[in-house]
Amino acid sequence: MHWPLGSLLTLAWRNLWRNYRRTLIMLLAIALGVWAMIVMSALMRGMTDQMVRNGLATLPGEAQIHHPEFLLDPSVVNHMPMPAGRLLEQLNSAPITAWAARLRVPAVLASEYASRGVTLLGVDPAQEDALGSLPETLLEGRMLAGADDRGILLGAGLAARLETGLGKRIVLMTQDTANNVADRGVRIVGIYRARLQGDEERFAYVGRGALQELLGLEQRVTEIAVSASDYTAVDAWLPALQAAASPELEVLGWTELHTFLGSMLAVQEGFVLVFMVVVFLVLSFGLINTLVMAVFERTRELGLMQALGMRPALILLQVLLESLLLLALGLLAGNSLALATLLPLRDGVDISAVAEGMEMMEMGTTLYPLLALDDMLMSTAVVLTLGLLASLLPAWRASRLDPVRALARH
């Protein structure tokens, strides 16, 4: 069987421009639809990406190692040894880029005026630096100098609530492994500002060694945070880490540690596709309409072609080609338009007007749209697949015309 693709393509192209106004309006509609698909998904993806990043910066890390009881019972009683042997080897090998062993314990900080419950983090500043989990902005004073620093680093919000300030002494109360209250006076060496105000009031940092000493826990920690700098690729290295850790330890990825972020990411993936399909469905009415009318106007012509011996299959193909050309042009225009919109927004969109609402979703004050090639490909796939599917009906009708009746039409 001979398939004169070249001439069919020419025919389809010329037919497309016979009614240029209709084609242009349809092109505009497709371009707008595709633009919306890509821009909206880039904004949504940017938002989720930032939520996940911020969430993981606070968590911190993309995976954590704990005593198996610790997550349900975040008490110092559930401590574990510092990493050693195979686990240490695994932690220091690629693709893992940073890890930090820390003591995370509930504590009460009391000034002479007020007291607040906080989560106290006993850290080794060098390890945390590599992980990027220390507060970014230091307002006053200095960061912790080392794991044995005997000072405390407080958030500005917490310092205000405690009515205290840099250089003052406050009382740190926490529980040791025998459930006795361990307390000690500590000097405030630095005041930090966190991206999210809630974190500022929740976390206080002290030297790991100093805290271990207070609690009588030499070389013991409650949490090891691990990062490989890419939250999407955790599955690649997590199993090896789990195998290297002793069976008494629990090694979990972030989707299990922070279920909200995990489900958020999954919902967003699904939502992008649903949004694209919905936009296309609204668009498809116009597309079918255009094709139905284009076929209707050419009833006689199509009848003549058939009478002259053109096979129905070729007529079907010709209408489909026409639709394909229209969709492809629309996709091209829509994608270029989306790129033109998103490139100037690369440096972020200021959303500080709704900052506190965004904080409920663990967002900062700037939204960075994230253009993913996947989204562009997905929108193209959705538009082409569903578009051709929608064109099948008018194309099939065109190919099933009765030549005699079609020719008799005016």
Added chain:
Amino acid sequence: MNITWRLAWRNLWRHWRRTWLTVGAMVFCNMLLIFLISVQLGSYQMMIDNSLGAFTGHLQLQHEGFDEEQRIRQSMPAVAERARQVQELLGAEAVAARGIAYALASSEERSFGIQVTGVEPEREPRVSTLPGLLREGRYLSGADGEIVVGALLARNLRVAPGDEITILGSGRDGSFAAAIATVVGIVDSGIPDLDRALAQVSLPWFQTVFSMGDHGHSVVVRLPNLEQVPLAVTTLQALRAEHPELVVLDWDQLQPGLRQAIRSDMASAWVMYGVLILLVAFSVLNTQLMSVLERTREFGVMLALGVSPGRLARLVGLETALLAALGLGLGVLLGALLALYLQQAGFTFPGMEEMNARFNLPERIYPPVTLASLLWGPLTVFLGALLAAVYPALRLFGLQPVAAMRAT
């Protein structure tokens, strides 16, 4: 029936496939909008009700600066009397006094820093839903030495009803505050932040333990609905004449994140709706432009017979209006059925449970059917469709009868 109406109606059905496809686009878009808007408005309403109902209330009377700094000394004297006064001024039933302090809570095995709230046990259930969300035990009876804690706090402290908790903190005068309380009930609100922090004792005992005298930190008011808040705030300003150190805070000031979260969600939702509506408008534009172009000869004849271009434009406008009205009517009808069904059956999607817990929402949303949720979207689609007819109608004014009659 007027001749223009009849003409318009008949013209509409010359290409019945095209008309139905255009109407179909509108109906589909309308149903979609009704669905999205009712879920959206429904979840905002629930977000506000649940967030405020849980603890914050619609408005609070506090000492100036307490909301920001939460210092124990920023208290108001005779808080219970003040609450009764507010109750009288507003004629509202749901008013309660509270005291708030931070302390270290220790059970036999564990210690955690917590926020202790002193409440009036017989009034608190009227302003807050938490007392009604007991999982175990009972609510406070008013006796000294009783404490109700959140489910996560109970788990962290490893306590059950009957167990004792030691509370250590500092009193209003800076003195050492210590007490032993027996857990009588455990509250499970499903909101992790609340369940982790909640600890309530009776207000008189709270005042004793923290050396507060008759002081407290807030008077909480819950009103039947949000619309009454501004008036109530104005009414309570009268109190400031006598007590200039007091401030009246409404829910937006108490929980600023809430309105902003709604606003940002609303903005992104409207961008999406705008795109859908524009796409439908394009569909209508296409249909009407084609229907005008293919009738060029016919319009030429009508012009030659003395019909004014204005009247022709009105005809095209009327056709569009009929088309759009069909889409509006059918869309609202089908959309209302869908919305009514959702109101009964509820709506959920995989992953929604975790996300909703974040915003104090239940795992299934039952969006209420309101006039706003039914008409907002479809009316905008209707207007968009009418606007789309402007260009095709304007073209008629440039038509030359002779040339038009010869057009192919």
